[in-house]
Amino acid sequence: MDSIPVDETVRNYVDGEWRAPGGDDHQEVLNPATNERVGTVPFSSAAALDETVAAAHAAFQEWRSTAVEQRIQPLFRLKSLLEENQESLAETLVTEHGKTKREAMGEIRRGIENVEVACGAPTMMQAGHLPHAAPDIDETAVRQPLGPVVAVTPFNFPAMIPLWFLPYAVATGNTFILKPSERDPFTAVRIAELVEEAGFPDGVVNVVHGGVDSVNHLITHDDVEAVSFVGSTPVAQHVYETAAGAGKRVQAQGGAKNHIVVSATADVDYAVEKTLSSAFANAGQRCLANPVAVVEDDVYDEFADGLVAAAEEMTVGAGLDDGTEMGPLISGPHRESVLEYIETGVEEGGTLLLDGRERDVPAEGNYLGPTLFGDVDPDDTVARDEIFGPVLALVRADDFDDAVATVNRSRFGNAASLFTSDGGEARQFRLDVSAGNLGVNVGTAAPMAFFHFGGRDDSFFGDLHAQGDDAIRFYTDETVYIERWPDSDA
Ligand code: NAD
Numbered sequence: 001m002d003s004i005p006v007d008e009t010v011r012n013y014v015d016g017e018w019r020a021p022g023g024d025d026h027q028e029v030l031n032p033a034t035n036e037r038v039g040t041v042p043f044s045s046a047a048a049l050d051e052t053v054a055a056a057h058a059a060f061q062e063w064r065s066t067a068v069e070q071r072i073q074p075l076f077r078l079k080s081l082l083e084e085n086q087e088s089l090a091e092t093l094v095t096e097h098g099k100t101k102r103e104a105m106g107e108i109r110r111g112i113e114n115v116e117v118a119c120g121a122p123t124m125m126q127a128g129h130l131p132h133a134a135p136d137i138d139e140t141a142v143r144q145p146l147g148p149v150v151a152v153t154p155f156n157f158p159a160m161i162p163l164w165f166l167p168y169a170v171a172t173g174n175t176f177i178l179k180p181s182e183r184d185p186f187t188a189v190r191i192a193e194l195v196e197e198a199g200f201p202d203g204v205v206n207v208v209h210g211g212v213d214s215v216n217h218l219i220t221h222d223d224v225e226a227v228s229f230v231g232s233t234p235v236a237q238h239v240y241e242t243a244a245g246a247g248k249r250v251q252a253q254g255g256a257k258n259h260i261v262v263s264a265t266a267d268v269d270y271a272v273e274k275t276l277s278s279a280f281a282n283a284g285q286r287c288l289a290n291p292v293a294v295v296e297d298d299v300y301d302e303f304a305d306g307l308v309a310a311a312e313e314m315t316v317g318a319g320l321d322d323g324t325e326m327g328p329l330i331s332g333p334h335r336e337s338v339l340e341y342i343e344t345g346v347e348e349g350g351t352l353l354l355d356g357r358e359r360d361v362p363a364e365g366n367y368l369g370p371t372l373f374g375d376v377d378p379d380d381t382v383a384r385d386e387i388f389g390p391v392l393a394l395v396r397a398d399d400f401d402d403a404v405a406t407v408n409r410s411r412f413g414n415a416a417s418l419f420t421s422d423g424g425e426a427r428q429f430r431l432d433v434s435a436g437n438l439g440v441n442v443g444t445a446a447p448m449a450f451f452h453f454g455g456r457d458d459s460f461f462g463d464l465h466a467q468g469d470d471a472i473r474f475y476t477d478e479t480v481y482i483e484r485w486p487d488s489d490a
Pocket residue numbers: 152153154155156157179180181182210211212215216230231232233235236238253254255256286287386388414453455459
């Protein structure tokens with residue numbers, strides 16, 4: 001497999017073939033570390049998208065009745081291929097996304113985990129059977145695939161997030177169409193190359209490129225049965241409403257603004273170490289990042305001093321360079337938007353404890369150093385809006401109850417973490433905090449693939465989440481058989 005694209009033009013992978021997307025629009029893909037061109041992503045024409053759905057629809061007829069044991073065989077091969085090619089896939093990912101190679105390797109590992117879990121479909125797809133459900137009646141629930149399903153994914157985890165959906169969709173007997181982010185599409189192309197090598201039947205897995213128009217075309221297409229989406233909240237809400245309005249089953253994961261609570265009982269050094277990576281890994285471009293730390297007054301100064309000292313030491317640079325701890329932001333315009341938020345934070349009276357704009361960074365890329373605001377009011381913009389950059393706001397809390405109340409004022413509900421040595425606080429946090437993924441003494445509350453990926457409030461639209469058992473249920477419909485055999489002696 002090629003690792004780093006050199007002025008390459010991406011193609012769609014449809015019905016087992018590589019095809020030109022055929023649309024009029026295109027976008028340049030730039031290396032965030034240098035802003036040099038990596039390649040071009042042409043957008044798909046409506047006709048190309050229709051052909052893709054038609055291919056997925058045709059392939060569904062046979063794939064749905066292929067034995068589940070056979071359906072998972074190409075997934076086992078895909079797992080091995082992802083592992084064998086993990087390093088070169090990581091290099092592609094870093095080149096178009098900017099994160100460090102270590103982070104890229106970690107994200108691919110998280111994606112592989114989902115392939116592994118989906119290989120459990122023969123067990124996970126089983127539903128229920130109850131003899132004597134009523135006099136002389138037995139009832140059986142069976143899970144059946146839906147048909148062609150679509151996933152639309154964001155730029156920040158270009159390997160892992162497509163793999164939140166692909167393995168479960170096809171293991172359960174659906175056919176799958178991925179529309180990856182147009183900002184870093186080469187990782188999805190490389191994964192599609194491995195899909196081709198793994199030997200899925202033609203049309204079972206397809207990848208198409210495009211932007212807003214392609215998404216809207218796919219999610220309202222008559223022959224698409226379900227839509228999985230991950231991205232920003234306004235788009236998640238739009239996709240949820242539009243696709244549901246067109247009669248599709250939808251799961252739409254949106255943006256986030258997660259909080260860490262540091263209790264007065266916490267091991268402060270440990271909390272500093274974990275908060276640092278939670279706020280600044282992936283340059284803060286993570287839906288599970290914790291860009292707000294709510295710290296009890298008793299330990300606030302110690303925590304803030306420790307964090308500033310540790311953040312000052314972070315090495316900011318190109319993701320492929322050894323020793324880099326934080327890479328650049330995805331694009332120049334995104335960096336500008338983060339800079340505007342820092343300006344707003346200053347205008348609203350926040351105290352800049354560490355100003356990432358002053359960091360000595362390579363000139364060409366979209367770099368920004370870690371930035372820390374102290375004594376932020378929970379209603380300030382930097383504590384409320386999703387900035388999606390390396391900006392951490394510290395909020396002072398009078399006590400533990402005050403900290404929990406601050407967390408629950410957020411309109412988002414993706415994740416929250418608590419640092420404590422008090423079991424009672426941990427229990428209260430678990431019961432009272434409104435977020436879908438909760439960590440205790442864990443900086444980034446990222447569930448393993450065999451648990452669903454939570455999310456609520458403005459961070460999630462739908463019922464069944466990605467990963468684990470929820471994914472199996474999202475991609476299947478339960479039919480109930482009710483049987484009576486009047487002549488039976490049973
Ligand atoms: P985005 O919303 O800009 O784009 C996501 C996808 O939607 C892309 O494939 C894009 O082509 C498409 N899209 C963009 N605008 C659209 C529109 N108006 N209509 C239809 N489709 C559209 O998101 P992004 O900037 O790529 O990713 C970052 C966002 O994703 C952040 O908000 C982050 O929190 C969120 N995210 C959430 C999770 C989660 O699990 N909740 C995980 C990762 C990222």
